Amino acid sequence: MHIEIQRKAEISLSKQIYQCIIDHIRSGLLQEGEQLPSVRELSKQLGVSLVTVVKAYNKLEKENFVESIQGRGTFVTTEMQGKVDTEQDMLSFNWQLSVQDYLPRSQFSQFHYVPEKIHLSSSMIDPGLLPNRYLEREINQMISENPKLLSQYGPIQGDEQLRFAMYEYLKGLEVPTKPENILVTSGSQQGIDLVARTFVGPGDVVVMEAPTYPGAIDVFRGRGATILTVPVDNDGMRVDILQNLCDKYKPKVIYTIPTFHNPTGAVMTLKRRKQILNIAQSIQSIIIEDDPYSEIYFDKKPPVSIKSLDEYGHVIYLKGLSKTLAPGCRIGILAASGSIFKRLLAAKSNIDLGSPLLTQKVIVPFIKSRKMKDHTKKLRTALKVRRDLVLSILSENAPSEISWIIPKGGLNLWITLPSWIDSNHLLVKVKKQELTFLPGSACYAVEHENHHLRLSYSYMNEQLLHRGITILCEILQSEISLKKEHNHPPYF
Amino acid sequence: MHIEIQRKAEISLSKQIYQCIIDHIRSGLLQEGEQLPSVRELSKQLGVSLVTVVKAYNKLEKENFVESIQGRGTFVTTEMQGKVDTEQDMLSFNWQLSVQDYLPRSQFSQFHYVPEKIHLSSSMIDPGLLPNRYLEREINQMISENPKLLSQYGPIQGDEQLRFAMYEYLKGLEVPTKPENILVTSGSQQGIDLVARTFVGPGDVVVMEAPTYPGAIDVFRGRGATILTVPVDNDGMRVDILQNLCDKYKPKVIYTIPTFHNPTGAVMTLKRRKQILNIAQSIQSIIIEDDPYSEIYFDKKPPVSIKSLDEYGHVIYLKGLSKTLAPGCRIGILAASGSIFKRLLAAKSNIDLGSPLLTQKVIVPFIKSRKMKDHTKKLRTALKVRRDLVLSILSENAPSEISWIIPKGGLNLWITLPSWIDSNHLLVKVKKQELTFLPGSACYAVEHENHHLRLSYSYMNEQLLHRGITILCEILQSEISLKKEHNHPPYF
Incomplete structure (x- = not known):
């Protein structure tokens, strides 16, 4: 151990x-x-x-x-x-x-693949909303035109066509980069790991949001980093607290999910984006800007990426495509520049000699076509409907002791329970009704916060979503009533 | 730096x-x-x-x-x-x-993807020898039957069907394991990396063969390991020297490629396989048995795997499928047991949350069918022809100062030059004639051995192979004559 x-x-x-x-x-x-x-x-x-x-x-x-x-x-x-x-x-x-x-630590693995029927625990998108049929046709055509695709290694940096397509796509998202500054990864999880193994070692200071994405915590903990955390409010990471931390320590890496933050859904304001970049510049830190789904906004477009403000190569930008396009392909990209990029590329060679060529080629035509835009639009609409459904059930049925943040995009909803309810214990109860969520404790690198939970509303269809949230509300309601009636000790 | x-x-x-x-x-x-x-x-x-x-x-x-x-x-x-x-x-x-x-270090990246026409530098197999058309048909059928394949994450451990198929396949190779003890990786490079990141840290002692596979050196060096090396002779790793080392240090990991060793082609005898396992048992070390291509034998079957002799869970067995079946899929597996397996599985979750489902599913039907056997047979024949071609050109044209080991299987031929020729400098010369090889120095973790080179005879067709080896012999011949005539200082 x-x-x-x-x-x-x-x-x-x-x-x-x-x-x-x-x-x-x-x-x-x-x-x-x-x-x-x-x-x-x-x-x-x-x-x-x-x-x-x-x-x-x-x-x-x-x-x-x-x-x-x-x-x-x-x-x-x-x-x-x-x-x-x-x-x-x-x-x-x-x-x-x-x-x-x-x-x-490898907490995330426990919640990623679960047998329960109503699966609200990991942020994936309902396969019914993904463009399988289109991709199917593309695969068939591509392979019959070029069967050698299967028998070739691609470049370690990633397929050129994909890098070019992503460069164009990112331009549309206002994330300026160049094809030669893009590295294809096996999902953004690998992107985080790549940065960590290259630049983070025992005792190096890494700043993360609290709460944050569990998979990132696992990776930085695995490198022996000293993790410091900064709380998140409605406007994203609390930059005033970050500034204090940075004055005292001098973090090598600042990891942030500025847009539709995972798990809280918060969106970092433009002002804070600029501030965080200024801080990184002044102390010569690397910012990892993890951007899993900024395209999935429900009301208005989020502010521009931190990467777009970056003049001196401080930002390593990560974009996953697995969730929103084709989880079966596990593709993500990383965009960075200068010697930082060069070193990440060399590390990718040590990790796996490059991602599979097949899965890269499969998604190229789709990303390049208009379909990508239409698809994103569709996701926005469909997920907004699901979010609204969840919000309305919660408003009607959740006990008044429960609160939540309304996500303006993304896949997740962050719920805060009364402090005497431990969501890890609650999980054991709801699992008996074939329901899962992500206990909030997985999202904290150092704090002992056990009374939160993350629901992903993106994977289940509306019927199961309805049932799941209703069950959750019922269980919470009964626990709270029980406590009130008997005022029993918090066995929860 | x-x-x-x-x-x-x-x-x-x-x-x-x-x-x-x-x-x-x-x-x-x-x-x-x-x-x-x-x-x-x-x-x-x-x-x-x-x-x-x-x-x-x-x-x-x-x-x-x-x-x-x-x-x-x-x-x-x-x-x-x-x-x-x-x-x-x-x-x-x-x-x-x-x-x-x-x-x-990330030496390998420099030799993996090269623009030169006569590419003898990395051990890949001629795409013309791989079952692209079969796999193409299988992909088409599979995806039309199950388009959701693209929209699902697989289990972190790897697709169940693939693990079962590999279990059966490994049984045929006399590598006993169970489907639940198999972990799917993105090529065996990722397998090595997985073991290293889980069990090797700064100052931990790792024993490797000298020479060995450059990608493994890069990974262990990246973990800050203290690398000790054991020379290889015709019968594989010199176990007597290993024993001495192990008496003095107590390596945590012993990395070996016992069959058609990369780069020398040596085959470890059964006796030594037993000895190495005994040593590992006596000092409680892990053995990584890297087995990229034991199926590709030219004369007789090699001895059984070390894994098959392993009673107490000392061996982590790695099998790549990328080279011999479908490089575009980048699939390998790792077989281990007990708590070592469990921890590797957790680490895989931190690395990338599992390999892509698509590339795993693609190769299942082929591995399960008779075709896999026929394909392997075909590879044995075709590569033997190429090896023989190379050997005959070398016998006829190589200067007498050059020596080589006759590989009895695998993809590589190891050449030793006169000690005053540095193969890194030679590479610069041959590149001008559109030829590449792997300079031997990349294969040494600690020694300064610059007068070897590795040729892979598996990737080029016979015509280009003929031309490449002939050019190499000519250049070597002229360098040696020049030196003899003028007895000039070794600028090489």
């Missing part, structure tokens, strides 16, 4: 250990029945006092994550995973447990 | 700095005309004496890699890249040069 302690962090060491173990449990890296290292072992391994470890273990036990058995040790008791690793020959592999890894 | 010094290594610090800078130049990370840090800066950054840096710079200058200009500094002079970064706005991005990265 990899536990990383940051001595200069403002959180106590025992809290860090506590959080790390919870992360392991929630990431499926520590499973039901698995034994934790002994207090003595862990204190030795981390170079901390016995008391520090005992404190962390006690807190975990109090909150029912672990169970300590006299004379045997401490074991994971959580029922959150719902599945036990039943591999019979696990015993033969026991030596493996002593092999240290560099993997503190 | 990221320079990593290993104080416990047996190579002097100045040699390490020297090698690191050459790696940067050969990886295209330091380009013609770029300035090196000043001696003072670098000595401060690395915490070494001025003399150490001066020594390294002097050696680089003597060998014409850099040029120092009075009062201005030291600049890269090499002509190896053949291209200069002409980006005009490079100046605006000068602040980027002070951004430290974690990317010591």
